Amino acid sequence: MPVTSVVQDPAALTLTVIADFPVPVQRLWEAYVDPRQLERFWGPPTYPARFTRHDAAPGGLSDYAMTGRDGDVSRGYWRWLAVEPQQSFEVLDGFALADGSPNTEMPSMRMEFTFETTPDGSRVTTTTYFDTADALASLVEMGMEEGITQAMGQMDEVLADLRSFSADLPTMSQILNDTQVRVSRVIHGPVDLVWRAHHDPALLQTWLLGPEGWTMPVCQVATEVGDSYRYEWEQGEDRFGFEGELVESLPPFRSVTTERMTGMPGEGAVNELTLTPVPAGTLLSLVVTYPNAELRDTVLATGMTEGMEASYRRLESRTLAAVQT
Secondary structure, eight states: OOEEEEEEETTTTEEEEEEEESSOHHHHHHHHHOHHHHTTTSSOTTSOEEEEEEOOSTTOEEEEEEEOTTSOEEEEEEEEEEEETTTEEEEEEEEEOTTSOBOTTSOOEEEEEEEEEETTEEEEEEEEEOSSHHHHHHHHHTTHHHHHHHHHTTHHHHHHOOGGGOTTOOOEEEEOSSSEEEEEEEESSOHHHHHHHHHOHHHHHHHOOOSTTOEEEEEEOOOSTTOEEEEEEEETTEEEEEEEEEEEEETTTEEEEEEEETTOOSOOEEEEEEEEEETTEEEEEEEEEOSSHHHHHHHHHTTHHHHHHHHHHHIIIIIIHHHHO
C-alpha cells in the first residue's frame, strides 16, 4: 500500500494524504497528466473513472465520471489553477451534473498535489483544502478518505506498466462511451512546435497527409474563434475534404473544432485537441465526439487510427525535424 500518511486537520480545514512510490518523479507526474493513466486509479476500484477532458494547464478543465458496478454514475470536474511541471499542480475539485456543469448543491474543494524525490523513489502529497468545517466533515463522512486511499492503492500497477504508455508506441484509439473516441500519441517534440505544426498552413501541408501518395492542395486554417476552416486532399483523381469551425482556442494546449466531410449531409463531429508536456515530448490527446455510435464505428473502420499514425510519423520525422534545425 503506497499511502504512508492520512491526516485530518479540522483547525486548518485540510485533509492531507502522503504516498510513496519506487519510481522517479517524472514517472509519477506522467500518471497524473496522462488521462489514460489517471483514469486507471482516480476513483476507488468499485467506481473507476473515465476522463473525457483533461487539460493539465492553468485555466484548463478536466471532466470525469466514475461508474459503479450497478451503473450509477458520479461526475466531477477539475478546474486547473496552477501547474509547475514535475513539481506541483493545483485544481478546484467539485461535483458535476449530468451535463458536466458544476453541482452547486455540493461542496467544492481546492486540491494541491506536490511531487518530490525521495531516497527510494518519489512522493506525492495531496492536500485538500475545505471552505468550512461542515464541508470537511460531510465529505469525510461520505467516504472521501477511504476513496483516496483505495484509489492510490491502484497506482503501483499503473506505474509499473511501462509498456502500455511507452513514448514509442504508435497512435492508439480508445472508445470512451457511446459517442466519444480518444486518440492518443506522444509526439517527440516540444508543445509550442507541435501546436504551431497544427495551425500553420505551410507546416500542415507537409505532414497531415495520411497514407503516402496523398497531397493537401487546400489548407485554409481557422485562426480566430468563429472562423471557418477547409482542408482538401487528393491522390490522382480521388479527392475529398473536411470543413468546420473553430469554437475554442487556448494556445498552446487546447483547441476545439467542428468537423464534417465536404458535401455530406447530416450532423458532423466535434474534435477536442489537447497538448500536454511530458518528459518525452508532447502527449497529444484528441477526443472526437460523434452524433451516434454508428457513425463512430464507421469512421474507425475506415482505418482512421492507422492514417493518423502515418501523419504523426511524418510530423516527427519531416516537419518538426526541419523546424528545429
